[in-house]
Amino acid sequence: MTESRRVALVTGGGHGIGRAIAEIFARDGDAVAIADRDEGRAREAAAALHEETGAELLPVAMDVRYAALVAAGVRQALARFGRIDVLVNNAGIYPNTPVVEMDEAEWDAVFDVNVKGIFLVSREVARHMIARGGGGRIVNISSGSAKSGRIGAAHYCASKAAVEMFTKVLALELAPHDIAVNAVAPGLIEVPGWSLTEEYIEALVGLTPMGRIGQPEDIARAVHYLASPRATYITGTILGVDGGSLAGRPLPLSG
Ligand SMILES: NC(=O)c1ccc[n+]([C@@H]2O[C@H](COP(=O)([O-])OP(=O)(O)OC[C@H]3O[C@@H](n4cnc5c(N)ncnc54)[C@H](O)[C@@H]3O)[C@@H](O)[C@H]2O)c1
Numbered sequence: 001m002t003e004s005r006r007v008a009l010v011t012g013g014g015h016g017i018g019r020a021i022a023e024i025f026a027r028d029g030d031a032v033a034i035a036d037r038d039e040g041r042a043r044e045a046a047a048a049l050h051e052e053t054g055a056e057l058l059p060v061a062m063d064v065r066y067a068a069l070v071a072a073g074v075r076q077a078l079a080r081f082g083r084i085d086v087l088v089n090n091a092g093i094y095p096n097t098p099v100v101e102m103d104e105a106e107w108d109a110v111f112d113v114n115v116k117g118i119f120l121v122s123r124e125v126a127r128h129m130i131a132r133g134g135g136g137r138i139v140n141i142s143s144g145s146a147k148s149g150r151i152g153a154a155h156y157c158a159s160k161a162a163v164e165m166f167t168k169v170l171a172l173e174l175a176p177h178d179i180a181v182n183a184v185a186p187g188l189i190e191v192p193g194w195s196l197t198e199e200y201i202e203a204l205v206g207l208t209p210m211g212r213i214g215q216p217e218d219i220a221r222a223v224h225y226l227a228s229p230r231a232t233y234i235t236g237t238i239l240g241v242d243g244g245s246l247a248g249r250p251l252p253l254s255g
Contacts, residue, residue: 007081008227009033009074011064011121012091014041016191017141019049020216021088024224026055033077033084035062035121037091056081064091064117067124074124083132086227087125089118089140092159096152107155114159118166122181126174134177137227140167141219142185144242160185164238171236180235182226187242189214209250210243 008025012018014036022032026049034049034057036042042059050057058080062073077084092114095106118140129136145153146160164183171181188204190213205211222241225231240246 006030006085007033007077007083008086008088009035009060009077009084009121009125010088010090011035011062011117012037013088014038014045014059017186017189017216017219018088018090019045020220021090021223022057023049023053024217024220025086025227026050026053026057028224029053029055030086031056031058031081033058033060033073033081035060035064035073035077035091037061037063062121064089064121065112067120070117070120070124074121074128078128084125084128085136087121087136087138088223088227089121089138091117092141092143094143094153094156098152099154102155110155110159111162114156115162115166118163122166122170126170126177126179129174129179130177134179136177136179137231138170138174138179138181139223139226140181140183141223142167142183142238144185144187144240144245146185146238147246167238168236175235180226180231182231182234182236183238184219184222184226185238185240185242186219187214187240187245189216189219191216207250208243208245209247212243214241214243 010022013022013034022034025032034042034046039061046057046059060073060076063069142163143160145157146164167183
């Protein structure tokens, strides 16, 4: 591995947005550890991206909910690449259930993956970054749902609001170590296998000033920028990548 190449670890990198994030780093010649609870997905994505880009890719079986599995996965990435320069906390789940119908297990599952998972992986990787003398980038994947409520997603919206505040506090704590911590907040992004009704998609496009659903690559480009040397003085920020969805309500001219 040449010195100019960086090493990125992407959680939930086997599918959807995470896979597109892994791809953009791989296309740039960086080495990428694809960490996913679904080992088969991680392996498939790593093999396909290696084939497409020639980059070094490592599939890592990691369930971000468990500290021991997180530590083992980070060790595996370090054993192969020697360091981690960029962490992208992308793994997340988004079931839909109204509060009065929701059981405790579903609430806990969302917070375990979306919030505790980011804490556990950040803690492990930040310890490594500090131990090797500092320097690094952490990018967390939040959601427009952190700021705009969605029916059926009380747990999800609350979990992403937590991600955004976690991002800010971690940015404060890691700035002295030259580790920047930011978040990207996607709007609705089309991922393979999604199960949204046409009606919902149409309604959402109507609320999106740019008039389209986002693609995983839209998010990957923003993450890549925040992790790049061009983002020299940015930490603790939340970058919305949502076609303007949170800019205001796209109503017609009022008079
Ligand atoms: N798709 C959207 O419209 C959208 C919008 C806003 C935010 N997001 C966020 O983007 C991120 C990725 O979403 P996506 O749509 O690509 O999802 P996805 O379901 O397509 O992919 C998520 C990946 O994460 C993995 N994963 C799930 N739980 C895990 C765990 N406990 N440990 C490790 N890996 C785990 C899955 O196996 C899967 O490969 C999530 O944090 C999600 O909340 C998505």
